[in-house]
Amino acid sequence: MLYRTAGQFKTSYKSDMALFPVRQDAVLLMVILGFAWVVFPLTASEFAFQTLLIPILIYALAAQGLNILTGYAGQLSLGTAAFMGVGAYACYKLVTLFPWMNPVVAILLSGFFSAGVGVAFGIPSLRIKGFYLAIATLAAQFFLVWLFEKWGWLYNYNASGAIQVPNLEMFGTYVAGPQASSIVQYYVVLVVVTLMTVLCINLTRGTLGRSWKATRDMDIAAELIGINLMRSKLTAFAVSSYVVGVAGALFVFMWRGAAEPNLFDIPLSFRILFIAIIGGLGSILGNYLGAILIVGLPVVLGTVPQALGLPISSAMVEHLNIMIVGALIVFFLIIEPHGLARLWALIREKLIIWPFPH
Amino acid sequence: MKTLTKLAGAAALGALMAGGAMAEGLYTPNLAYRTGPFAATGIPLMNGQKDYMELMNARDGGIGGIAIDFDECETGYSTEKGVECYEKTKGKAIVTQPWSTGITLQVLPKTNVDEIPILAPGYGFSPMADGKVFQWAFNIPLSYWDGASILIKYLGSQGDLSGKKIAFLHLDHPFGKEPLPYLEAAAEAQGFELVPIPVGLKEMQNQSAQWLQIRRERPDYVIMWGWGAMNAGAITEAVKTKFPMENMLGVWWAGHDADLKIVGDAGKGYKSVSWSFPNPEAPIMADLQKYVVEPGKTLSNAEEMSGVFYSRGLVISMVLGEGIRVAQEHAGKAEISPADLRWGLENLDITEERLEELGMTGMVPPFSTSCNNHTGHSGGWILEWDGEKFVKASDLIMPDSDMIAPLEEKAAMDYAEANQPWPVNEECGG
Numbered sequence: 001m002l003y004r005t006a007g008q009f010k011t012s013y014k015s016d017m018a019l020f021p022v023r024q025d026a027v028l029l030m031v032i033l034g035f036a037w038v039v040f041p042l043t044a045s046e047f048a049f050q051t052l053l054i055p056i057l058i059y060a061l062a063a064q065g066l067n068i069l070t071g072y073a074g075q076l077s078l079g080t081a082a083f084m085g086v087g088a089y090a091c092y093k094l095v096t097l098f099p100w101m102n103p104v105v106a107i108l109l110s111g112f113f114s115a116g117v118g119v120a121f122g123i124p125s126l127r128i129k130g131f132y133l134a135i136a137t138l139a140a141q142f143f144l145v146w147l148f149e150k151w152g153w154l155y156n157y158n159a160s161g162a163i164q165v166p167n168l169e170m171f172g173t174y175v176a177g178p179q180a181s182s183i184v185q186y187y188v189v190l191v192v193v194t195l196m197t198v199l200c201i202n203l204t205r206g207t208l209g210r211s212w213k214a215t216r217d218m219d220i221a222a223e224l225i226g227i228n229l230m231r232s233k234l235t236a237f238a239v240s241s242y243v244v245g246v247a248g249a250l251f252v253f254m255w256r257g258a259a260e261p262n263l264f265d266i267p268l269s270f271r272i273l274f275i276a277i278i279g280g281l282g283s284i285l286g287n288y289l290g291a292i293l294i295v296g297l298p299v300v301l302g303t304v305p306q307a308l309g310l311p312i313s314s315a316m317v318e319h320l321n322i323m324i325v326g327a328l329i330v331f332f333l334i335i336e337p338h339g340l341a342r343l344w345a346l347i348r349e350k351l352i353i354w355p356f357p358h
Numbered sequence: 359m360k361t362l363t364k365l366a367g368a369a370a371l372g373a374l375m376a377g378g379a380m381a382e383g384l385y386t387p388n389l390a391y392r393t394g395p396f397a398a399t400g401i402p403l404m405n406g407q408k409d410y411m412e413l414m415n416a417r418d419g420g421i422g423g424i425a426i427d428f429d430e431c432e433t434g435y436s437t438e439k440g441v442e443c444y445e446k447t448k449g450k451a452i453v454t455q456p457w458s459t460g461i462t463l464q465v466l467p468k469t470n471v472d473e474i475p476i477l478a479p480g481y482g483f484s485p486m487a488d489g490k491v492f493q494w495a496f497n498i499p500l501s502y503w504d505g506a507s508i509l510i511k512y513l514g515s516q517g518d519l520s521g522k523k524i525a526f527l528h529l530d531h532p533f534g535k536e537p538l539p540y541l542e543a544a545a546e547a548q549g550f551e552l553v554p555i556p557v558g559l560k561e562m563q564n565q566s567a568q569w570l571q572i573r574r575e576r577p578d579y580v581i582m583w584g585w586g587a588m589n590a591g592a593i594t595e596a597v598k599t600k601f602p603m604e605n606m607l608g609v610w611w612a613g614h615d616a617d618l619k620i621v622g623d624a625g626k627g628y629k630s631v632s633w634s635f636p637n638p639e640a641p642i643m644a645d646l647q648k649y650v651v652e653p654g655k656t657l658s659n660a661e662e663m664s665g666v667f668y669s670r671g672l673v674i675s676m677v678l679g680e681g682i683r684v685a686q687e688h689a690g691k692a693e694i695s696p697a698d699l700r701w702g703l704e705n706l707d708i709t710e711e712r713l714e715e716l717g718m719t720g721m722v723p724p725f726s727t728s729c730n731n732h733t734g735h736s737g738g739w740i741l742e743w744d745g746e747k748f749v750k751a752s753d754l755i756m757p758d759s760d761m762i763a764p765l766e767e768k769a770a771m772d773y774a775e776a777n778q779p780w781p782v783n784e785e786c787g788g
Binding site: 167177178179257260263299 | 538
């Protein structure tokens with residue numbers, strides 16, 4: 001009913017391959033964007049900004065970066081958090097070395113550093129595949145975190161060994177640091193994430209994206225039809241690490257405000273991998289759905305007992321939370337192993353042919 | 359649509375939470391960690407804190423006639439959860455008790471904007487002592503630099519330190535690195551050699567590499583800056599490598615009864631600096647028994663209540679309670695604001711007489727704070743493990759404030775400069 005496609009005729013190949021072959025998809029996206037750009041900022045409380053809106057967007061972006069590499073190009077990586085760290089530390093060095101630099105420019109530039117590091121650690125992917133590559137990226141994870149701890153120049157020789165975001169101004173308002181208001185930070189994150197998402201959608205639908213998919217599906221066949229595997233794999237590492245690096249810079253500068261090296265350790269890598277897998281590998285939408293489930297849901301669940309006035313101790317709430325979220329992950333993976341994005345695709349298909357299923 | 363409804367629901371719930379009604383009284387949330395890798399050390403502290411406030415409510419009807427709404431928000435020692443808790447509670451709270459150096463670091467710069475006092479008793483950033491710069495932060499009654507100074511002073515009293523070698527076994531984390539600036543300065547001034555040995559977060563339970571280094575270096579003393587699983591790891595490793603226990607000393611967080619009970623008699627002689635001490639004869643313990651334990655309001659047990667950490671929890675809540683009391687007297691009303699509480703915490707005067715009134719004689723050294731002294735620098739005792747429990751091994755030792763004060767001032771100014779614009783309270787006398 002809502003998704004009736006009757007009357008939407010496609011008369012050219014181009015319109016058939018359009019981003020939104022069904023008009024309702026475009027309308028739905030507009031509604032979501034409307035919420036993200038107007039309704040949430042107007043209605044959200046400080047708590048909602050800091051624990052739901054901003055982190056969901058940032059985690060979704062990081063998962064999107066990983067998804068390019070793992071979902072589209074088929075290269076399993078366990079070093080996401082370390083590449084986020086490279087972005088964060090690069091951004092920190094940029095804004096402390098060049099205090100006049102526009103913070104958004106610094107965030108976008110810092111992605112290039114992690115892209116460089118990503119390519120360097122991606123070189124082994126030309127020879128090794130699958131789980132063995134995962135181990136190689138694991139080396140990046142350990143090495144980079146060790147570097148963040150030991151290389152004093154990176155954190156300006158702070159006694160605590162942590163980086164602290166200074167107050168950064170842009171056009172007369174604070175966008176980062178303790179003086180910045182949540183709504184400003186939200187909009188900065190939203191602009192960057194929107195920009196990156198548009199970039200990713202276009203890249204994955206273009207020549208580059210197709211060569212990635214060919215590499216993922218069968219690299220020998222891809223090579224035989226003339227795809228340069230080295231280029232395809234290394235561009236995947238570069239684009240992925242760029243996006244992940246930008247997410248890392250946002251993570252620290254627009255949300256956390258401070259970071260110690262072990263923040264970028266393996267648990268964060270796994271968290272992002274889970275978002276990508278549960279959301280759906282090889283999809284853009286999935287990253288957002290995954291981030292909502294993994295990052296947003298625990299926060300919401302944690303507030304339920306208190307909002308209902310149930311007398312449960314906070315430690316108990318935490319235990320329950322872990323159990324519920326774990327059970328939900330298992331549940332979603334059983335009903336749809338290809339992730340939430342695939343689940344949504346199925347629902348959408350059913351809606352289109354509803355009420356005549358045959 | 360799913361996305362939408364979920365997000366909308368989330369936002370609605372978030373809004374509900376922020377504006378939701380809380381129980382009546384002064385809201386003093388505690389960012390507790392009863393779950394996660396550090397729960398074993400967290401639980402006795404949290405129980406002590408909670409029980410003190412329960413006692414206040416049950417025996418005196420709160421403080422100054424108003425009930426204390428002591429609430430916990432679980433962080434599991436995770437910084438991310440900690441910030442979530444901070445955001446959740448800051449609307450109504452009159453104080454933040456972040457309970458982890460990572461969370462403190464994150465919340466510290468926000469306090470000037472949100473204007474809520476941070477109470478970080480015995481942890482956090484040592485330069486927070488400088489109340490001119492850190493107007494909203496308190497690390498009562500001792501900072502880490504004070505603790506390191508007391509340890510060095512104690513070692514100095516055991517024999518001249520020049521030419522000696524001291525290994526500094528620490529967690530490779532902001533918390534563990536905290537005393538390094540002081541120890542380096544002290545090594546230079548007193549002519550001993552300092553060997554910093556970091557323990558990575560992943561190596562906490564298995565410190566064989568570090569202890570191999572200690573055996574090779576043959577230090578005269580080992581000072582340990584450990585927390586959680588690292589303490590038990592270091593102590594068992596020290597016993598295994600037959601390091602003379604009487605030459606091993608720890609910070610107050612490394613003086614946890616349960617860690618030493620694992621090795622029992624073999625741990626005899628191990629020392630830890632402390633600013634709190636369990637006193638089972640103190641009147642407050644009898645009151646706790648009567649008003650909190652017997653009505654079944656406690657989560658603790660008799661064994662835990664006789665330990666060092668539980669009594670430290672009591673002391674921490676006492677500091678907050680006294681801050682509230684002083685603030686109420688100053689403001690002339692029971693329902694104080696965060697700014698009033700800040701005044702209260704700045705004007706604490708915990709004397710021996712006051713401790714006796716509170717029924718806490720001997721549980722904490724007397725101290726007082728002021729506008730530019732947010733720590734109090736109470737001094738501390740050296741506790742020694744006798745095979746079964748910790749006993750006092752020294753009189754009260756005062757930190758070397760002459761040496762620490764300039765370090766604090768410099769570090770505080772550096773911090774303010776790096777975080778421009780940072781308001782400095784020039785009204786405080788220097």
